Amino acid sequence: xxxxxxxxxxxxxxRARPYGLVDDAALAFEGETIVFAGPRAQAPSADRxxxxxxxLVTPGLIDAHTHLIYGGNRAQEWEQRLLGVSYxxxxxxxxxxxxxxxxxxxxxxxxxxxxxxxxxxxxxxHGVTTVEIKSGYGLDVETEIxxxxxxxxxxxxxxxxxxxTFLGAHAIPPEFRADPDxxxxxxxxxMLPHIASEKLADAVDAFCETIAFxxxxxxxxxxxxxxxGLRVKLHADQLSDGGGAxxxxxxxxxxxxxxxxxxxAGVEALARAGTVAVVLPGAxxxxxxxxxxxxxxxxxxxxxxAIATDCNPGTSPLVSPLLALNFACTLLGFSPEEALRGxxxxxxRALDLHHDRGTLEPGKLADLAVWDVExxxxxxxxxxxxxxxxxxxxxxxxxxxxxxx
Ligand SMILES: [Zn+2]
Numbered sequence: 001x002x003x004x005x006x007x008x009x010x011x012x013x014x015r016a017r018p019y020g021l022v023d024d025a026a027l028a029f030e031g032e033t034i035v036f037a038g039p040r041a042q043a044p045s046a047d048r049x050x051x052x053x054x055x056l057v058t059p060g061l062i063d064a065h066t067h068l069i070y071g072g073n074r075a076q077e078w079e080q081r082l083l084g085v086s087y088x089x090x091x092x093x094x095x096x097x098x099x100x101x102x103x104x105x106x107x108x109x110x111x112x113x114x115x116x117x118x119x120x121x122x123x124x125x126h127g128v129t130t131v132e133i134k135s136g137y138g139l140d141v142e143t144e145i146x147x148x149x150x151x152x153x154x155x156x157x158x159x160x161x162x163x164x165t166f167l168g169a170h171a172i173p174p175e176f177r178a179d180p181d182x183x184x185x186x187x188x189x190x191m192l193p194h195i196a197s198e199k200l201a202d203a204v205d206a207f208c209e210t211i212a213f214x215x216x217x218x219x220x221x222x223x224x225x226x227x228x229g230l231r232v233k234l235h236a237d238q239l240s241d242g243g244g245a246x247x248x249x250x251x252x253x254x255x256x257x258x259x260x261x262x263x264x265a266g267v268e269a270l271a272r273a274g275t276v277a278v279v280l281p282g283a284x285x286x287x288x289x290x291x292x293x294x295x296x297x298x299x300x301x302x303x304x305x306a307i308a309t310d311c312n313p314g315t316s317p318l319v320s321p322l323l324a325l326n327f328a329c330t331l332l333g334f335s336p337e338e339a340l341r342g343x344x345x346x347x348x349r350a351l352d353l354h355h356d357r358g359t360l361e362p363g364k365l366a367d368l369a370v371w372d373v374e375x376x377x378x379x380x381x382x383x384x385x386x387x388x389x390x391x392x393x394x395x396x397x398x399x400x401x402x403x404x405x
Pocket of ligand 1: 235
């Protein structure tokens with residue numbers, strides 16, 4: 001059966017600038033696959049036609065970096081920080097990432113599913129049809145595997161595809177404080193083989209930073225991941241230049257994420273390796289960072305740049321993809337078109353899914369977002385608005401008003 005959406009403006013996000021825009025357009029799909037996207041006058045005949053009243057249609061948004069499965073939240077820690085308590089003091093009193101690890105370990109499967117489901121449903125109601133979700137708040141074999149199973153479990157419950165990423169090397173757990181290399185051994189020898197054999201993750205991530213893991217430790221994790229046939233990505237150069245971008249490039253990483261302190265050599269290495277830079281403006285905003293990622297250098301070097309929410313309890317409690325686009329423009333110097341590309345075609349590339357999604361073209365999945373706006377720049381422009389009218393996930397429609405209930 002062919003369905004035709006007509007009387008639309010398409011932002012196809014193909015190479016044609018700006019936005020791959022087609023006015024007075026139509027889009028047709030058969031089953032879950034787009035068969036036509038172009039001028040209304042050239043549209044094929046269809047079994048069913050829906051007039052969308054001139055609305056804008058974009059590819060379904062792709063959020064390529066989230067940590068949305070976690071126990072508890074860190075609102076009170078944030079409140080304390082605003083009242084002047086130092087991060088060191090908070091960490092000393094058991095706060096920070098290890099507070100989330102404790103809460104996540106203590107939460108049962110169903111409680112974690114419920115809270116993550118609510119956050120993911122919010123993303124979906126804002127036009128997201130593909131999301132990446134990381135583990136990394138378990139830091140023991142049992143809880144890391146539980147988080148990945150939940151990630152796998154969430155996709156079928158909502159109109160969204162989930163890519164699961166194993167982030168065992170996120171922080172050093174308290175029981176290994178005196179033996180970080182021992183924990184890296186657990187990640188490589190106990191967690192990774194199990195996760196690979198049960199196909200619980202699509203990729204492996206790590207946090208390269210003075211407060212987390214050294215490049216040498218991450219090389220061990222990445223080498224093991226490569227042996228097991230898993231692609232890698234990296235939290236790189238967020239708080240200092242630790243050579244993270246170069247390390248990611250050396251391992252042919254899908255993406256290097258954050259990159260505030262990435263050097264010129266790091267940017268060049270990403271360009272040569274074809275690694276996507278994932279910029280996370282929510283964390284930049286929430287932490288009130290002073291050093292922006294080298295957007296102009298990435299642009300000049302031709303590095304594809306994706307934008308994601310980084311939804312997490314400590315540094316970016318952000319469930320609005322459109323606000324992430326706005327932050328990218330107002331704080332980091334992206335154009336609204338670059339920002340939208342960052343959450344569609346470039347985000348698809350960051351997840352190695354660009355063969356079947358991220359643009360509106362025949363052959364791609366009918367993953368669509370329908371918006372109550374006239375021009376795509378409005379998506380990044382309005383603060384706190386949600387103009388999402390409906391989404392189509394693999395050709396199946398969900399009304400945004402329905403998903404907000
Ligand atoms: Zn992250």
